Amino acid sequence: MKKVVKFGGSSLASAEQFKKVGAIIQADESRVYVIPSAPGKRFSDDTKVTDMLLHVYQTACEGKDIDDEIKAIKARYDEIIEGLGLSDFSLDSDFEVIAKTLREEPEKDYAASRGEYLNGKIMAAYLGIQFIDSAEVIFFNEEGKLNSYKTEKVLAAKLAEYDRAVIPGFYGLGKNGKVKTFSRGGSDVTGSIVAQAARADVYENWTDVSGFLISDPRIVPNPKPIKFITYRELRELSYMGASVLHEDAIFPVRQCGIPINIRNTNIPSDEGTWIVETTARKQEQVITGIAGKKDFCTVFISKAMMNSEIGFCRKVLQAFEENQISVEHMPSGIDTMTVVVHEDEFMHKEQKVISAIHRLAAPDAIEIESGLALVAVVGRGMKSASGTAGKLCNALANAGINIKMIDQGSSELNIIVGVRNEDFETATKAIYNTFVTE
Numbered sequence: 001m002k003k004v005v006k007f008g009g010s011s012l013a014s015a016e017q018f019k020k021v022g023a024i025i026q027a028d029e030s031r032v033y034v035i036p037s038a039p040g041k042r043f044s045d046d047t048k049v050t051d052m053l054l055h056v057y058q059t060a061c062e063g064k065d066i067d068d069e070i071k072a073i074k075a076r077y078d079e080i081i082e083g084l085g086l087s088d089f090s091l092d093s094d095f096e097v098i099a100k101t102l103r104e105e106p107e108k109d110y111a112a113s114r115g116e117y118l119n120g121k122i123m124a125a126y127l128g129i130q131f132i133d134s135a136e137v138i139f140f141n142e143e144g145k146l147n148s149y150k151t152e153k154v155l156a157a158k159l160a161e162y163d164r165a166v167i168p169g170f171y172g173l174g175k176n177g178k179v180k181t182f183s184r185g186g187s188d189v190t191g192s193i194v195a196q197a198a199r200a201d202v203y204e205n206w207t208d209v210s211g212f213l214i215s216d217p218r219i220v221p222n223p224k225p226i227k228f229i230t231y232r233e234l235r236e237l238s239y240m241g242a243s244v245l246h247e248d249a250i251f252p253v254r255q256c257g258i259p260i261n262i263r264n265t266n267i268p269s270d271e272g273t274w275i276v277e278t279t280a281r282k283q284e285q286v287i288t289g290i291a292g293k294k295d296f297c298t299v300f301i302s303k304a305m306m307n308s309e310i311g312f313c314r315k316v317l318q319a320f321e322e323n324q325i326s327v328e329h330m331p332s333g334i335d336t337m338t339v340v341v342h343e344d345e346f347m348h349k350e351q352k353v354i355s356a357i358h359r360l361a362a363p364d365a366i367e368i369e370s371g372l373a374l375v376a377v378v379g380r381g382m383k384s385a386s387g388t389a390g391k392l393c394n395a396l397a398n399a400g401i402n403i404k405m406i407d408q409g410s411s412e413l414n415i416i417v418g419v420r421n422e423d424f425e426t427a428t429k430a431i432y433n434t435f436v437t438e
């Protein structure tokens, strides 16, 4: 059994948090490869080290003195080193190199990446295991995308040399020979890449929540946790804004069927959420999760005999494409079709789009409406359960909510309902209460 364990910034924000992480790693000898983030927030209005580093970069670019900012960052690390009692260990020489580099040749990604680099060094010293610099084993191509082929080859060979190691998250080496980072939150991606290269049995992603909840706790009080979720269900929920994990972290592990287990560093006894390719486990309820977003617009297009006009949909969609607007959903009837778009992308171009639709598709009429919220009800169980849509509509009718749109995904994995923005919270609660029983 081999596990790759990634710890987020809040799990490593202080010496106290580091100790919890140390105990978690020691509690299970299969936790062999460790991916640390940079120190995150210790309290709610604290600043993440990554943000401090990005600020130093700005200051350096303006040609101003960076000494005080570097000192403040160093203090964050020294506090951790002291708190852990690592008396023979110091990051002094690393800080000299970093300060010199930032003064002479400031690079944004290099600056941002040092948070993970330095935390990785502390982690390796604390655990007494090998440190592997991610710039030597993770590679990007010319387009700035991960070079999976080269990375997997080099990383797998390197990992084979060490039974246990620390590989800092968030960065690798760009095609130009300089450090390059993933987008924010990218340590999740590093963890996934390492899990793939190590052919791990599990990718554990430790954070400050006990996995996913069925619904947003700001809307539904104390929602139940999700124990098992498939990659595809997660994708549907993430699209609607439920976020715990970086989106790009799914692909590497998914490719080789490695499950992800989201765990809570502060409550390690919680099982957390398992993200898996497929599972035969019975769920307590038909649905896995509910997520939603406000502020969509509907563009309602009607034309008599639309159904027999070949190419009509394409012409309508072309109007959106010409205006660089992405189409979110497209429920259609016989003589009508509705295009759902994001309000912020659409509003300032609405008249252009309308005239383009008229020019391209010559419809009878177009109506637009804003203030639509979409609620996605996601669940692999829907496929084999009957009456889900009926139950959903009843729940909303009983709550006095008018359904503006309903769209069942062709994979029978989700049903999306459109309601007015002001009904969003009530709709979410009504759906939760109907499907999830205590």
Ligand code: ASP
Pocket: 008, 009, 037, 038, 048, 050, 051, 115, 169, 170, 183, 184, 185, 186, 187, 188
């Ligand atoms: N430290 C980086 C960030 O704040 C990357 C990460 O934590 O995953 O975005």
